[in-house]
Amino acid sequence: MADDLRPLILLDVDGVLNPYHRQGPTWLSVKAVCDGVAFPVVLNPEHGPMLLQLSHETGAELAWATTWVEHANREIGPRIGLPELPVIPVNSGSSAPRVHPKTPPVAAYVNRRPFVWFDDDLERADRQYLKSHDNVDAFRIIDVGPRRGLRDLHVEQAAEWLTSLDGKERSRG
Known part of the structure; x- marks a missing residue:
């Protein structure tokens, strides 16, 4: 599949x-x-291989959608075994009423490519914004509980949705 698709x-x-x-x-x-500020972080070294396997098995491209922006490639990815990934400029200053500040830059970035988004802080307004944005096609937000973080179940949900894209109607949301 071509990278832009x-x-x-x-x-x-x-x-x-x-x-x-x-x-x-x-x-x-x-x-x-x-x-320039040091933050305490807890990371699971199994997450990197798990996400790389998800990417490989589904043909999907991993990308950062975090306020850590390019710092994620230096501070987070190497510690869990991820290579350098594309970074969505979520701190770009784009905004819309009642939606998370990351949502408009994500909508601008995806260019109608289907996407799964692992996040802990998105609400109904974010889903509505994405559904109504011309640059957004099929997507699935996987709500991750911030107390425990990414779990096997979340990755399984993403894999199921991503593999359902082949030959099936795409859902938005």
């Missing part, structure tokens, strides 16, 4: 890859620097 897997960091609490002894507790 490949589905996207959009990744948030805080609450998704960096939940509120460390979930087990294999998780890493580190300081990650963003805009």
